Amino acid sequence: MTWKPIARVANIPSGTIKACRIENIPVALYNLDGEFFATHDICTHAHACLSDGYLEDGKIECPLHQGLFDVRTGKALSGPVDADLQTFAVRIEGDEVLVNVE
Numbered sequence: 001m002t003w004k005p006i007a008r009v010a011n012i013p014s015g016t017i018k019a020c021r022i023e024n025i026p027v028a029l030y031n032l033d034g035e036f037f038a039t040h041d042i043c044t045h046a047h048a049c050l051s052d053g054y055l056e057d058g059k060i061e062c063p064l065h066q067g068l069f070d071v072r073t074g075k076a077l078s079g080p081v082d083a084d085l086q087t088f089a090v091r092i093e094g095d096e097v098l099v100n101v102e
Contacts, residue, residue: 017060020099
């Protein structure tokens with residue numbers, strides 16, 4: 001696995017999302033009460049940035065058509081989305097958030 005630093009823990013408050021890029025891959029980074037998750041940032045239904053969406057209870061709502069995904073698993077939860085999101089492994093080292101996009 002190749003871990004890439006993507007953000008600082010201190011720069012992503014709990015309950016927020018940060019849009020990032022790793023090797024030209026758009027990544028949405030989520031802080032759920034101090035636990036970090038990463039998914040592909042583009043909705044599987046239409047070309048919308050999930051990092052612009054609404055995050056609540058571990059679910060991200062697409063800002064375009066209100067489809068829901070579980071940010072922990074990438075699972076599509078409600079229409080119109082029917083394809084799951086790609087997820088990425090995340091780990092914390094000190095104050096750095098690292099993500100593996102392989």
